[in-house]
Amino acid sequence: MKKHILAFSVALLAAGAAHAQSDDTLAKIKASGSITEGVREASGVLSYALGNGVYTGFHYEVCANIIHDVQKQLGLSNLETRYVPVTSANRIPLVKNGTVDIECGSTSNTLTRQTEVAFADTLYVEDVRMAVKANSGINSLSDLNGKTVVTTTGTTALQVARQYKRAKNVDFHEIFGKDHSDSFLLLETGRADAFVLDSQVLAGRIAMARNPKDFKIVGETLSVEPIAIMIRKNDPAFKKAVDGSIARQVRDGTVARLYDKWFMKPIAPSNTTLNLPASAATRAAWENLNDKPAEAYKVN
Structure with a gap:
């Protein structure tokens, strides 16, 4: 009987340790030397595929910078980025179950979704x-x-x-x-x-x-909806790292330059221009970084 109790206790401790590890993304990244990014194949200029496993876009580039900053924070000489194409239907489950560490697509931040996942500070209001x-x-x-x-x-x-x-x-x-x-x-x-x-x-x-x-x-x-980078809930250290990188990118003008590149200039592969200047709501989000859900925004 005692053996069964001991085995059960060990199993519970192992399960708890695995859960804790999944909730500590920075520890997971440092231990594995890799980060898994959820990317979209056709989410406008926020994230899309160019073919042959190559992705690009506004949020994709913001995330590349976030990953670089995380690498520096963890003191890693190398950090491998693994890409997982996600869809509107599976992106939240894949973040929740640990398959994807950070989702860099076109996900709306809503109160309902905040019960399942967390969002980085908003850089684009749609x-x-x-x-x-x-x-x-x-x-x-x-x-x-x-x-x-x-x-x-x-x-x-x-x-x-x-x-x-x-x-x-x-x-x-x-x-x-x-x-x-x-x-x-x-x-x-x-x-x-x-x-x-x-x-x-x-x-x-x-x-x-x-x-x-x-x-x-x-x-x-x-x-009117805030579109934001998505991460797991209950992981304050990783959210702090992600939001810190976003703040740095706003502060040094990176976000403004990336916005101009993707929304105001010709983009691959068609070499066409969207010509969508940053809205007042988007600029307000840059000036006052926050992770408020869509319900906090009003349609004019």
């Missing part, structure tokens, strides 16, 4: 609108009556669209793309009349389309 074909005649959300609207599975845009549908008594059919590329393809091929999502993702998909002039972003702002 508005949710819709993309349509330029010749569709759709200019407002009220024009969606009887139309088909696509959103990407696992995004907050779905809830926002449904709220509008109920509030305005607009009857539209909902379909879902498995990722942003799939959602845009549904719009491009005429299977959807409108694609509702973050404006910068919509602008990025349009910029990379075969004929960008065939599409436009229209309609009212459905919601």
Whole structure:
């Protein structure tokens, strides 16, 4: 009997140690000499794939700088970055279960999500609108009556669209793309009349389309949402390191330069320009760094 109790106690101690290790990302990074980054393959200019396992984008570059600062903090001569492509549907579970240490995509910081994960300080504040074909005649959300609207599975845009549908008594059919590329393809091929999502993702998909002039972003702002880098909950040391790097990048002008590079200048692979100046809300976030959720923001 005592042997069984001892074995059970050892098992509990081992499980507790494993859990503690998973909640101490800095210790995990130092012990393994590697960090695992969640990246997106088509999240506008925040994070996207160039092919052959190469990723880039605004949040991707911010995260590269964070990882470099973490390496210096830990005194590591080398730190390997391992990339895991994530989707809107699996990004939160992969952060929670320790598969991904830091997710550098286009995740909205919401109160509901804060019960499962933590967010770094916000560097980009997004508005949710819709993309349509330029010749569709759709200019407002009220024009969606009887139309088909696509959103990407696992995004907050779905809830926002449904709220509008109920509030305005607009009857539209909902379909879902498995990722942003799939959602845009549904719009491009005429299977959807409108694609509702973050404006910068919509602008990025349009910029990379075969004929960008065939599409436009229209309609009212459905919601204003802080988009932030995601990490595990209950890991104050890692959050402090991440937020400290972000503060440094704001302070020395890195963030402003990266924003100009990705939102105001031609980007690969299409060499097109989004021409999306930093909004007042985004600039306010830089000036007063915080991790407030979307519910703290109001639609004007």
